[in-house]
Amino acid sequence: MGERKGVNKYYPPDFDPAKHGSLNKYRHSHPLRERARKLSQGILIIRFEMPYNIWCDGCKNHIGMGVRYNAEKKKVGNYYTTPIYRLRSALTQHQTSPSDPATGKARRRLRPTSFYCKRFRMKCHLCVNYIEMQTDPANCDYVIVSGAQRKEERWDPQDNEQVLATEHEEKKKLETDAMYRLEHGATDQGKLQRALPTLSNIQEAQSAWKDDFALNSMLRRKFREEKKVLQEEEEKDQALQAKANLSIPLVREAEEDRRLATLLTYRSPDSYEDKQKQKRTEISSRSWFPSAKAGDALKLPGLGTKTSSSPAPCDHLGIVRRRPTDVPRGLASLGDATETPCALPTSPTAGPSGPPHSLVPDYSGSGSDSDGE
Incomplete structure (x- = not known):
């Protein structure tokens, strides 16, 4: 854009070189445009x-x-x-x-x-x-x-032992005065001897970077080794994420984690197939028939051995229990049977001392209305 503004090759039809002189005068603008606004x-x-x-x-x-x-x-x-x-x-x-x-x-x-x-x-x-x-x-x-x-960062060059430029008068004196030049040379030799240890250290530090080809090869070799290790770790992480169905990035294993893992003892859990096989074995080893114990019926849910604090009276329930006598059932009359209201036993385990009772009323000895007639 700057070049287009500086070099404008479009000349309008009404442009007159004799009258306007240049395109800038024709457009009443400066070659520097915005830079020359003031x-x-x-x-x-x-x-x-x-x-x-x-x-x-x-x-x-x-x-x-x-x-x-x-x-x-x-x-x-x-x-x-x-x-x-x-x-x-x-x-x-x-x-x-x-x-x-x-x-x-x-x-x-x-x-x-x-x-x-x-x-x-x-x-x-x-x-x-x-x-x-x-x-x-x-x-x-x-x-x-x-x-x-x-920010004040100016200092005297002599304070930090910088190389000072030779002034014009001193340079002229070195060229014309031989004795001054000799003394100046001896001073320079003394400065050189004092600076030799520092120069030796600088040369030794720079010698480590002298062979740039060997340094580059060593650096590239190290980079390839690190890249190979990183690729192997990435493959292991991807395999673990695919196995555990994880979408979160994994943290690198540290030495502290490895040390703590050695202190823990884990029992290898059974796989899903092993658990299913064990279940099938248990089911196949069971008996197909239920147990014949008398108390198994009481072990069903809702049928516990809970006893009531007081027996429910039979007359309250409207039940009349008839106890049969020793007379044969065919010779028995209506008055032979005794109607005695009784209560239920307090405990299912304690049986009655007399003959067994029946919860169903016995109507064999009673006559109907039609028989009496």
């Missing part, structure tokens, strides 16, 4: 990359070095013939005031000969705060004017 104010929209780590004053979040923003670039002055740019972000009124400590601290860092000529203004991507920065050609650096604080 060009009348001397502001150009650029893509600015954060030169160092900072903390935003609005949201107090850390913004790392290399984060890019759409910044407003504006020239505010020159340092000799070098233009100075300022990166400025829109802030609230109390943040952009001259008494802002961040602004005053940034200004105190600059040399008196530096002039803030151009600014860069961008909005924080984490809040509504605007950050303003500008160039410092005298120190070859960027200075935060407002909206953020710099």
